[in-house]
Amino acid sequence: xxxxxxxxxxxxxxxxxxxxxxxxxxxxxxxxxxxxxxxxxxxxxxxxxxxxxxxxxxxxxxxxxxxxxxxxxxxxxxxxxxxxxxxxxxxxxxxxxxxxxxxxxxxxxxxxxxxxxxxxxxxxxxxxxxxxxxxxxxxxxxxxxxxxxxxxxxxxxxxxxxxxxxxxxxxxxxxxxxxxxxxxxxxxxxxxxxxxxxxxxxxxxxxxxxxxxxxxxxxxxxxxxxxxxxxxxxxxxxxxxxxxxxxxxxxxxxxxxxxxxxxxxxxxx
Numbered sequence: 001x002x003x004x005x006x007x008x009x010x011x012x013x014x015x016x017x018x019x020x021x022x023x024x025x026x027x028x029x030x031x032x033x034x035x036x037x038x039x040x041x042x043x044x045x046x047x048x049x050x051x052x053x054x055x056x057x058x059x060x061x062x063x064x065x066x067x068x069x070x071x072x073x074x075x076x077x078x079x080x081x082x083x084x085x086x087x088x089x090x091x092x093x094x095x096x097x098x099x100x101x102x103x104x105x106x107x108x109x110x111x112x113x114x115x116x117x118x119x120x121x122x123x124x125x126x127x128x129x130x131x132x133x134x135x136x137x138x139x140x141x142x143x144x145x146x147x148x149x150x151x152x153x154x155x156x157x158x159x160x161x162x163x164x165x166x167x168x169x170x171x172x173x174x175x176x177x178x179x180x181x182x183x184x185x186x187x188x189x190x191x192x193x194x195x196x197x198x199x200x201x202x203x204x205x206x207x208x209x210x211x212x213x214x215x216x217x218x219x220x221x222x223x224x225x226x227x228x229x230x231x232x233x234x235x236x237x238x239x240x241x242x243x244x245x246x247x248x249x250x251x252x253x254x255x256x257x258x259x260x261x262x263x264x265x266x267x268x269x
Contacts, residue, residue, distance in 0.1 A: 213254075
C-alpha cells in the first residue's frame with residue numbers, strides 16, 4: 001500500500017499539473033495576447049523545459065548531498081521523483097501564465113521585466129524556476145506567503161523514495177549474486193577475479209570513484225588477511241564475508257553492471 005506522504009505528493013502533482021494546463025488554456029483562449037497563440041505555446045514549452053532542467057538539477061543535488069555519489073540514486077528511477085519534477089515543472093508553467101497576465105506583479109515580486117517577446121520571457125521564467133519557488137509570492141495581513149516549504153517537503157519525499165528504491169535494488173542484486181559469493185568450490189577465485197576486473201575498469205572512472213573503491217579493496221585486504229600471510233589471495237578468496245562485502249561495495253558505487261559482466265564468464269550457479 002502506498003505511503004500516505006506518497007499519496008499526498010501524487011495528489012499535489014496532479015492538482016498543480018491540472019492548474020498549469022488550465023491557466024495555459026485560459027491564456028490561449030482569453031488571456032494575454034490571444035492572437036499570438038502559437039508564441040504562447042512555445043513560450044510555455046520553453047518555460048517548462050528550462051524549469052525541468054533547473055528543478056531536476058536541484059532535486060538530484062539534494063539526493064547526492066544526503067546519500068553521496070552512489071549507484072541507483074537517480075530521482076528518475078522512482079515515480080515519486082517524476083511526480084516531484086513534473087509537479088514543480090507544472091508549477092513553473094502556471095507561474096509563467098500568471099506572469100503574462102500580471103506583468104506588474106511579476107516585476108514587483110521577482111524583480112524582472114516581462115517584455116513583448118514571449119519566448120525570451122519563457123526562458124527567463126524557466127531558468128528562474130528555483131528563484132520563483134523560493135520567493136515570497138504574496139503578502140496577506142503583513143504575512144508573506146510562499147511555497148518553499150512545500151518544495152522542501154516534496155524534495156524530502158523524493159529523497160526517501162530514491163533511497164528506498166536504492167536499497168531494494170541493491171538487495172535484489174545481492175540475492176542474485178549470492179551463489180557466486182557463497183559457493184567457494186565452484187567459484188574459488190571470485191574475490192580476486194572481481195577485484196582484477198574492477199581495477200581495469202576503474203582506470204576510466206573519475207578519480208573520486210577510483211579512490212573510493214581502491215580504499216575498499218585495501219580495507220578488505222587489511223581486515224581479512226593476516227599480516228605477513230604467504231598466500232593473501234587464497235585467504236581472501238576463501239572468505240565469504242570478504243566476498244560479500246566486495247559485492248556490496250561494488251553495488252553501492254557502480255551498480256550491478258560490472259559484476260554481471262564478470263559472472264557472464266563464469267559457470268552458471
